[in-house]
Amino acid sequence: MATQGFTTCLWFDGTAEEAAHYYVSVFKDSGIGRIGRSNEAGPGPAGSVVTVEFTANGHRFIALNGGPQFTFSESISFQIHCADQKEVDHYWARLTDNGGEPGPCGWLKDRYGVSWQVVPDELIDMINDADPQKAARTTRAMLAMGKLDIAALKRAYAGE
Numbered sequence: 603m604a605t606q607g608f609t610t611c612l613w614f615d616g617t618a619e620e621a622a623h624y625y626v627s628v629f630k631d632s633g634i635g636r637i638g639r640s641n642e643a644g645p646g647p648a649g650s651v652v653t654v655e656f657t658a659n660g661h662r663f664i665a666l667n668g669g670p671q672f673t674f675s676e677s678i679s680f681q682i683h684c685a686d687q688k689e690v691d692h693y694w695a696r697l698t699d700n701g702g703e704p705g706p707c708g709w710l711k712d713r714y715g716v717s718w719q720v721v722p723d724e725l726i727d728m729i730n731d732a733d734p735q736k737a738a739r740t741t742r743a744m745l746a747m748g749k750l751d752i753a754a755l756k757r758a759y760a761g762e
Contacts, residue, residue, distance in 0.1 A: 609662040613672050614714065618665035621714050622654040628696045629659040679709065679717035686722070687752045693720045694749045708750040722752045728759045736761070 614621055619637065626632040635655035640646040646667070654665040659682075684690045690708075697720070698704050701713035708720050728740040736759050743758035744750065 607662070609664055611664045611666055612674075612714075612716065613666050613668040615670045615673075616667055617714065618667040619651045619654050622656040622663070622665045624713075625658040625663070626656055628693070631660040632656070632658045674711075674715040674717065676709070676711075676717045679719050681719040681721050684720060684722050690720050690722055690750055690752065693718070704748045706748060707744055708747070720750065722750055722755070724752070725750065725755060728755060731759070 612618075612621070622634055626634055633656065635657070636653075637651060637655075638653035640648055640650045640652050642648050645652060650667070652667055656663050656665065682689075682693050684693065694704070694710065697712045697718055698710050699713075703711045705711065705717075708725075709717060710720065711717050725740070725744065729737050729744065731737045731740070739758045739761060740755055743755055747754070
């Protein structure tokens with residue numbers, strides 16, 4: 603059994619170090635760790651960055667300069683659980699700036715193409731409510747949104 607949890611490896615095309623610094627600037631409980639560089643045996647020019655270990659929001663990552671062969675897709679995304687609208691607004695703004703793309707239902711892509719779901723904590727309870735009408739109203743409201751609006755979701759949940 604794994605005792606150290608998981609480390610997520612993110613594949614970049616030459617922007618691993620830049621991306622790691624960006625994510626560290628967006629999330630609390632973050633920092634840059636070891637930076638691995640090529641030596642005379644490769645895989646790139648000696649001294650070039652191959653990997654950057656970093657922590658974002660307490661989660662361990664490795665950014666890998668793997669080349670152009672693979673890109674990110676929406677089939678993998680990271681959920682950011684937010685306590686309030688201020689957090690939703692913060693993460694939405696930071697992750698969509700400088701080339702990020704807003705998407706539907708609280709989803710977005712950041713400037714590197716990584717998909718994120720910016721989710722208010724209380725949304726999960728509302729859409730899974732035992733009252734199917736409350737859950738359906740909330741779900742319909744969520745499906746009509748880009749960035750999630752907690753006050754509007756609460757109004758839909760309440761039937762207002």
